[in-house]
Amino acid sequence: MTATGVTAALLLGAFHGLNPAMGWLFAVARGLQERSRAKLLASLPAIAAGHLASVALVAIVISATGSLTTARTVAIAGGAVLVGFGLWRLLSKRHFRWVGMRLSLPQLAAWSFLMSSAHGAGLMLIPLFTGMHTGHAGHAGHALYGSLGLAVLHTLAMFAVAGVVAVIVYELAGLTILRRAWFNVDRMWAAALVAAGVITLVQA
Amino acid sequence: MTLWTPDPTFYPSPRDAAAAPAERYAYVVAFDRQAARPDAIAVLDVDPSSPGYGGVAGWTDLPYIGDELHHFGWNACSSALCPNAPHPHIERRYLVVPGLRSSRIYILDTKDRISPEVVKVIEPQELAERAGYSRPHTVHCGPDGLYVSALGGANGQDGPGGIAILDHQSFEVLGRWEQDRGPQYLAYDFWWHINHDVLVSSEWGTPSMIEDGVVGELLLGRKYGHRLHFWDLRKRRHLQEVDLGDQHQMTLELRPAHDPTKTYGFAGVVVSVEDLSASVWTWYRDNGGWQARKVIQIPAEPGDPDDLPDVLKPFGAVPPLVTDIDLSVDDQRLYVSCWGTGEIKQYDVSDPFNPVEIGSLRAGGIVRNQPHPAAPDLALRGGPQMVEVSRDGRRVFLTNSLYGSWDDQFYPDGVGAWMAKIDTDTFTFDERFFPHGDDFRGLRPHQVRLQGGDASSDSYCYP
Numbered sequence: 247m248t249a250t251g252v253t254a255a256l257l258l259g260a261f262h263g264l265n266p267a268m269g270w271l272f273a274v275a276r277g278l279q280e281r282s283r284a285k286l287l288a289s290l291p292a293i294a295a296g297h298l299a300s301v302a303l304v305a306i307v308i309s310a311t312g313s314l315t316t317a318r319t320v321a322i323a324g325g326a327v328l329v330g331f332g333l334w335r336l337l338s339k340r341h342f343r344w345v346g347m348r349l350s351l352p353q354l355a356a357w358s359f360l361m362s363s364a365h366g367a368g369l370m371l372i373p374l375f376t377g378m379h380t381g382h383a384g385h386a387g388h389a390l391y392g393s394l395g396l397a398v399l400h401t402l403a404m405f406a407v408a409g410v411v412a413v414i415v416y417e418l419a420g421l422t423i424l425r426r427a428w429f430n431v432d433r434m435w436a437a438a439l440v441a442a443g444v445i446t447l448v449q450a
Numbered sequence: 451m452t453l454w455t456p457d458p459t460f461y462p463s464p465r466d467a468a469a470a471p472a473e474r475y476a477y478v479v480a481f482d483r484q485a486a487r488p489d490a491i492a493v494l495d496v497d498p499s500s501p502g503y504g505g506v507a508g509w510t511d512l513p514y515i516g517d518e519l520h521h522f523g524w525n526a527c528s529s530a531l532c533p534n535a536p537h538p539h540i541e542r543r544y545l546v547v548p549g550l551r552s553s554r555i556y557i558l559d560t561k562d563r564i565s566p567e568v569v570k571v572i573e574p575q576e577l578a579e580r581a582g583y584s585r586p587h588t589v590h591c592g593p594d595g596l597y598v599s600a601l602g603g604a605n606g607q608d609g610p611g612g613i614a615i616l617d618h619q620s621f622e623v624l625g626r627w628e629q630d631r632g633p634q635y636l637a638y639d640f641w642w643h644i645n646h647d648v649l650v651s652s653e654w655g656t657p658s659m660i661e662d663g664v665v666g667e668l669l670l671g672r673k674y675g676h677r678l679h680f681w682d683l684r685k686r687r688h689l690q691e692v693d694l695g696d697q698h699q700m701t702l703e704l705r706p707a708h709d710p711t712k713t714y715g716f717a718g719v720v721v722s723v724e725d726l727s728a729s730v731w732t733w734y735r736d737n738g739g740w741q742a743r744k745v746i747q748i749p750a751e752p753g754d755p756d757d758l759p760d761v762l763k764p765f766g767a768v769p770p771l772v773t774d775i776d777l778s779v780d781d782q783r784l785y786v787s788c789w790g791t792g793e794i795k796q797y798d799v800s801d802p803f804n805p806v807e808i809g810s811l812r813a814g815g816i817v818r819n820q821p822h823p824a825a826p827d828l829a830l831r832g833g834p835q836m837v838e839v840s841r842d843g844r845r846v847f848l849t850n851s852l853y854g855s856w857d858d859q860f861y862p863d864g865v866g867a868w869m870a871k872i873d874t875d876t877f878t879f880d881e882r883f884f885p886h887g888d889d890f891r892g893l894r895p896h897q898v899r900l901q902g903g904d905a906s907s908d909s910y911c912y913p
Binding site for chain 1 (some may be wrong): 452453454455456458460461462463466531532533534535536537538539540593594618619644645646647683684710711911912913
């Protein structure tokens with residue numbers, strides 16, 4: 247686990263934490279609906295758990311594939327997946343659909359898992375996960391351990407930022423800020439996915 | 451088209467929406483009763499500082515005839531900000547306009563133009579084949595697509611009516627919304643308590659019950675709709691039916707509280723067969739179930755049979771006929787149209803169980819033919835019918851036609867065509883705003899939609 251890798255995982259986590267669509271907004275809505283900050287705070291761990299599951303799944307898939315084939319193959323396949331998914335996100339007009347606002351905490355975690363997966367949250371970490379293999383060729387167990395560690399660090403950063411934003415919006419800023427400050431990060435994100443895929447392919 | 455920041459007409463909460471700038475245009479559907487010419491979307495200039503204020507600024511003829519445009523809605527609204535499926539970077543741009551008689555649905559683009567342009571036509575066959583419905587009516591932008599209620603069945607079936615789902619982007623009919631419709635058969639309006647995952651629907655009649663006019667035997671036999679239906683919005687299942695009593699014929703417009711933490715709303719009933727009165731009901735959640743209570747009753751007015759149309763002569767009275775109601779975005783004011791007696795009433799509904807009448811204006815009416823103050827010598831027929839409230843609650847717009855064949859029964863000398871505006875601060879008609887007669891080119895105006903949204907177009911996920 248390199249310092250660069252850890253920093254990248256943390257920054258990406260912070261970015262996900264900032265994105266209203268990735269969970270903090272739902273936590274605020276649940277708090278506002280019941281006029282309860284406790285309800286808001288209780289929502290955040292469930293959202294983080296769903297996010298972690300989505301990212302960890304990618305880590306496990308990469309590590310499992312890495313133990314079966316060469317690091318180079320994994321990097322090429324991973325890069326291709328990233329480019330393809332990024333292009334699809336960039337060009338598709340489809341948006342995530344989940345009908346229903348009244349969710350139990352497990353349902354909220356499931357929502358977060360689907361939201362993160364549809365967003366390609368874990369895919370962005372592919373370059374880091376494949377890097378584990380390049381650095382430690384042949385040590386699949388070590389690579390899995392390192393990848394899951396990155397996923398946890400990534401999620402902690404996401405959880406911390408989302409929590410801070412949610413509480414500030416709930417207590418101070420108010421949601422009117424959404425009208426101006428909710429930038430279309432999905433488009434930037436899609437472009438970033440493509441770029442990350444290209445870099446992975448070039449380095450493979 | 452995707453935007454970099456949310457569409458400026460989307461507001462997180464009703465409180466934010468009430469601070470929205472005033473609209474500059476109003477879109478009004480207008481139809482030709484003879485079905486000899488195309489129906490149209492008229493665009494009215496509603497900007498008081500404009501030289502064209504109160505006039506028709508834009509006009510779009512539809513490509514076909516015989517549609518009978520009625521209600522319509524937007525492709526996107528403030529619910530795009532909801533946290534469960536957010537997509538705030540799309541545009542409120544397209545009007546979704548059903549033909550109630552033809553079962554066609556038009557998609558019109560309003561961007562960067564005054565007169566909208568037809569960009570897609572959904573044929574009745576698509577609605578019939580994919581959803582099994584006909585006679586599309588109410589349109590709301592929903593969490594997983596556009597919801598369109600429909601009064602009739604299809605493929606030779608008169609009913610049941612229900613809700614079809616259209617794709618947000620392609621506007622293709624995706625299918626029938628209901629997974630389990632329970633006892634529901636009649637359909638009309640619908641809306642929801644979006645944060646509670648509850649949909650509410652109301653009842654008018656099937657096509658055979660309404661298309662040739664109100665049928666006396668069916669009305670006196672209490673066969674028109676008199677129920678509210680509550681549904682699980684997520685599972686698409688019928689939860690509960692609330693029967694208002696079969697004397698209360700035609701439960702039409704539904705106006706749930708805009709505050710998403712609240713679980714009450716208002717429903718208008720056109721007529722009671724017991725005494726020709728009209729009523730407004732408040733529905734509310736009670737111990738997990740739903741109930742409704744009559745909170746407003748408006749009595750019939752006596753009338754000389756010589757002054758009455760044939761349909762009313764036996765009764766010697768004019769029913770108020772509450773055909774539309776509208777709730778302000780702040781949930782404080784309810785406006786009630788009495789299309790028969792020619793009256794619009796304003797209620798303080800800050801206590802939804804005890805509305806207090808605080809204003810009333812007269813225009814038209816079956817017996818009164820009350821003129822508008824802008825044209826004091828012009829006897830008006832028809833009455834306040836569709837009512838729309840601006841987001842800030844300061845302006846109310848009215849049109850005077852109900853439904854072609856019913857217009858002809860209640861106003862047999864011709865319903866005419868007029869639109870009016872009320873300033874709610876003083877609760878008076880704006881004498882500068884009175885498009886009427888030839889302004890509508892021989893067509894009859896029906897629902898009004900205000901640029902950027904209005905009190906019956908948007909739902910909000912944040913209080």
